Amino acid sequence: MTGTAPPEGSPVEDWATDFDHTTSAWAADATDIWDDLRERCPVAHSDRFGGTWLPTRHEDISAIAHDTEHFTSQGVIVAPFKPVGLAPVGYAPPITSDPPFHEFARRILLPAFSPKAVAPLEESTRAFCASLMDQVVAAGPLVDASVDYAEHIPVRVIAQMLGVPESDGDRFRGFIHRILEKPGQVAPPEDEGTLINYLEHIIEEHREDPRDDLIGYLLDYRVDGEPLAPEHIDGTIALTLLAGIDTTWSAIGASLWHLARHPDDRRRLIEEPELMTFAVEEFLRFYAPVTMARMVSSEVEIGGCPMAVDDWVLLPFPAANRDPEAFEAADEFVIDRERNRHAAFGLGIHRCLGSNLARMELRVAIEEWLARVPDFELADPDAVRWSSGQVRGPRELPVRIVGG
Amino acid sequence: MQIEFDRTKCVGHNRCYLLAPELFDVDDEGYAVVRIDGPVPASLEAKAQLAADNCPEYAITVVD
Ligand code: HEM
Ligand code: SF4
Numbered sequence: 001m002t003g004t005a006p007p008e009g010s011p012v013e014d015w016a017t018d019f020d021h022t023t024s025a026w027a028a029d030a031t032d033i034w035d036d037l038r039e040r041c042p043v044a045h046s047d048r049f050g051g052t053w054l055p056t057r058h059e060d061i062s063a064i065a066h067d068t069e070h071f072t073s074q075g076v077i078v079a080p081f082k083p084v085g086l087a088p089v090g091y092a093p094p095i096t097s098d099p100p101f102h103e104f105a106r107r108i109l110l111p112a113f114s115p116k117a118v119a120p121l122e123e124s125t126r127a128f129c130a131s132l133m134d135q136v137v138a139a140g141p142l143v144d145a146s147v148d149y150a151e152h153i154p155v156r157v158i159a160q161m162l163g164v165p166e167s168d169g170d171r172f173r174g175f176i177h178r179i180l181e182k183p184g185q186v187a188p189p190e191d192e193g194t195l196i197n198y199l200e201h202i203i204e205e206h207r208e209d210p211r212d213d214l215i216g217y218l219l220d221y222r223v224d225g226e227p228l229a230p231e232h233i234d235g236t237i238a239l240t241l242l243a244g245i246d247t248t249w250s251a252i253g254a255s256l257w258h259l260a261r262h263p264d265d266r267r268r269l270i271e272e273p274e275l276m277t278f279a280v281e282e283f284l285r286f287y288a289p290v291t292m293a294r295m296v297s298s299e300v301e302i303g304g305c306p307m308a309v310d311d312w313v314l315l316p317f318p319a320a321n322r323d324p325e326a327f328e329a330a331d332e333f334v335i336d337r338e339r340n341r342h343a344a345f346g347l348g349i350h351r352c353l354g355s356n357l358a359r360m361e362l363r364v365a366i367e368e369w370l371a372r373v374p375d376f377e378l379a380d381p382d383a384v385r386w387s388s389g390q391v392r393g394p395r396e397l398p399v400r401i402v403g404g
Numbered sequence: 405m406q407i408e409f410d411r412t413k414c415v416g417h418n419r420c421y422l423l424a425p426e427l428f429d430v431d432d433e434g435y436a437v438v439r440i441d442g443p444v445p446a447s448l449e450a451k452a453q454l455a456a457d458n459c460p461e462y463a464i465t466v467v468d
Contacts, residue, residue, distance in 0.1 A: 107433065114434040115418050277422060281458070339457040347460060351415040356434070359422075 005047040016041040027388040034319035043303040052312040056319040058326035060303045065347040070300035078293045078312045092235040118356040129368035145256040146397040154248035163213030176246045244354045250393020252365045254287035278336045285342035286333045288318035291390040317343040375402040405444040413463035424451035
């Protein structure tokens with residue numbers, strides 16, 4: 001594309017020709033933007049970030065996610081800086097990897113994240129949620145469901161799996177803000193250091209004092225007697241540390257935002273707990289937090305749009321989940337929806353590795369919240385703040401506990 | 405009713421195992437495994453349909 005990009009952070013005039021998913025306008029209205037684009041310009045384009053496409057139909061998003069021949073995962077976060085020449089490994093395997101290396105990197109991790117490996121973590125997750133709820137109830141009636149509850153849960157769970165101090169949670173969230181929410185736009189505060197420094201430090205600790213956790217497993221992993229390459233280990237630890245935090249936090253927060261505004265759905269979940277299996281998937285469909293990205297690796301046409309090598313392509317799985325061609329009553333939240341092939345965890349070979357973990361955390365977080373706070377409402381709808389960027393969820397969510 | 409499962413399409417979303425554990429298991433890597441041989445018992449037909457209707461990869465179909 002030959003156009004000149006508008007200045008960074010400048011307001012968007014028309015989302016079909018000039019979108020910017022890192023702005024607060026997108027954070028507030030993303031769903032309406034997708035619905036509008038799907039109707040009038042299903043594959044939108046922007047000159048920002050060096051040329052970026054935005055498909056909004058399920059069909060196109062699915063086609064791209066399944067097409068590893070024309071699209072590479074070496075870049076998955078749209079930013080002014082384009083990572084090129086890194087395929088097929090990328091900087092954070094397996095999310096940044098392409099076939100054939102992708103399968104190698106993914107299979108190392110699959111057993112640790114399989115449904116049966118994750119199930120035993122439910123008990124400690126539930127105990128942790130219950131202890132957070134003690135604090136929430138004690139602090140009430142005005143609390144922040146994101147800051148006081150949702151954001152702590154995934155940090156705790158992944159810290160336990162990886163074997164890093166849970167008290168480093170604020171640091172993890174700082175890395176996420178800089179790398180994912182405002183890519184390339186915010187420098188690290190001096191006293192906090194970079195993600196790379198942090199990884200060196202925790203890996204060194206594990207080498208000195210070997211432990212039976214995911215980092216220990218990766219350090220011990222051998223292929224024909226050889227350990228994994230240091231960059232592979234670093235990238236995979238960074239990925240597993242960060243990929244599950246703002247994503248799951250967003251899903252829990254958005255679900256509580258929904259429940260704060262829908263007393264009928266709260267009541268049904270309390271009276272018919274067996275609905276939870278369906279409700280969790282509907283929360284994931286309706287409030288899917290994660291938009292991924294690809295780069296074009298060889299010329300291709302999607303939805304009639306010619307895409308050139310190294311163009312960015314956003315993959316808004318949340319938009320696919322709202323496509324009326326793919327879902328009945330796509331714009332309605334149906335708590336007991338029985339046919340729900342949602343794409344919140346992606347489609348194709350990169351299916352979220354943490355999906356079983358995330359699903360468990362979401363279910364337990366909602367159950368423990370409702371067990372203690374069956375009635376609550378938004379304290380001030382205008383005070384709810386949604387994140388910008390590729391992971392979307394409420395970052396500030398003040399609610400008032402009713403009764404109790 | 406018979407279950408047809410295409411292992412090459414399965415990427416381990418694990419929806420089938422959650423909705424119909426009587427019919428689907430998962431292996432150590434999280435891929436689905438069909439638990440029954442032959443026709444689906446009548447009492448489990450609705451569950452087989454649910455699994456088919458929720459697989460994001462269209463890896464499961466039920467045929468009469
Ligand atoms: C509700 C919460 C979550 C959502 C919505 C979500 C969503 C996604 C999506 C859409 C992808 C596909 C990426 C692509 O196509 O390029 C993905 C990949 C991944 N996710 Fe999640 N995720 C969540 C939680 C987690 C958790 C808890 C972890 C745990 C560490 C995790 C780890 C990963 C990893 C490692 C990948 C890369 C898999 C691969 O490339 O093979 N995610 N996630
Ligand atoms: S729901 Fe589909 S993709 Fe997921 S495990 Fe079952 S068959 Fe595989």
